[in-house]
Amino acid sequence: MTATHAVFLHYIVLIVFLLLVLAGYRTYFAQATKMKTLKFAPDGSGLTDFGYRLTRAHMNAVECFPFIGGLLIYAIATEQTAVTDGLAHIVMAARVIQTGILMASTSNLAIQLRFVAFLVQFGICIYWLFGFLAPLM
Template identity: 55%
Template sequence: MNETIITLLGYISIILILLLMLAGYRSAITFSGKKKGLKFQADGSDVPELGQRLTRVHANAVECFSFIGGTLILAIATDSTAITNGLAYVLLLARVLQALVHLVSTSNVAIQVRFVFFLVQFGIVIYWVFKLLQKFL
C-alpha cells in the first residue's frame, strides 16, 4: 500500500468519523429531550452551535471529496501514484487540521486559518492535476 492509497482511506475515514459524530450528537440531542423528533435541517441551523459546526465540517469534507478523492482515485487507477505520493500525507494533514479548527472555533482568525489549510489542499490538487495532464497529454 502506498501513500496515495493510505491518504484516500484516511479521507474516507474522516468522512465516516464525522458522520458518526454527527449522528451521535443528533441522537444525544433527541434523547435528552432538547429536540423533539428525528428531523434535522441539512445545514445544522436547528441545533446548537457545536452541532452547526459539526454539520458544516462533515458537509465540507464531502463537498471537497469530489476533487480531492477524485484526483487520488485517478492516480491509483492510472498507476500514477508516483505523482501524488509525495504530498499525499501533507494533504491529509491539512484536511484534518482544517476540520479540527472548524470544530473548535468560528472566529475570524480561525476562519482564516481554516482557509489556509483549504488552500494547501487546493494547491496540492491543482499541482497533481497539472502533473497528470502532463503525463497523459
C-alpha cells in the same frame, strides 16, 4: 500500500468518523431536548453552535472529496501514484487541520486559518492535476 492508497482510505475514514459523531450528537441532542420529531435541518441550523460546526465539518469534508478523492483514485486507477505520493500526507494533514479548526471555532482568525488549510489542499490538487496532464501535452 502507497501514501496515495493510505490517504484515500483515511479520507474515507474521516468522513465516516464525522458522520458517526454527528449521528451520536444528534441522538444525544434529541434526547436532551426531548424533541417531538427527529427532523434535522441539513445545514445543522437547528442544533447548538457545536452541532452546527460539526454538521459543517462533515459536509465540508464531503464537499471536498470529489476533487481530492477524485485525484487520489485517478492516481490509483491509472497507476500514477508517483504523482500524488509525495504530497498525499500533507493534503490529509491539511484536511484534518481544516476539520479540527471548523469544529473548534468560527472566529475570524479560525476562518482565516481554515482557509489557509483549504488553500494548501487546493494548491496541491492543482499541482497534481498538472502532473497528470503534463505527459499528455
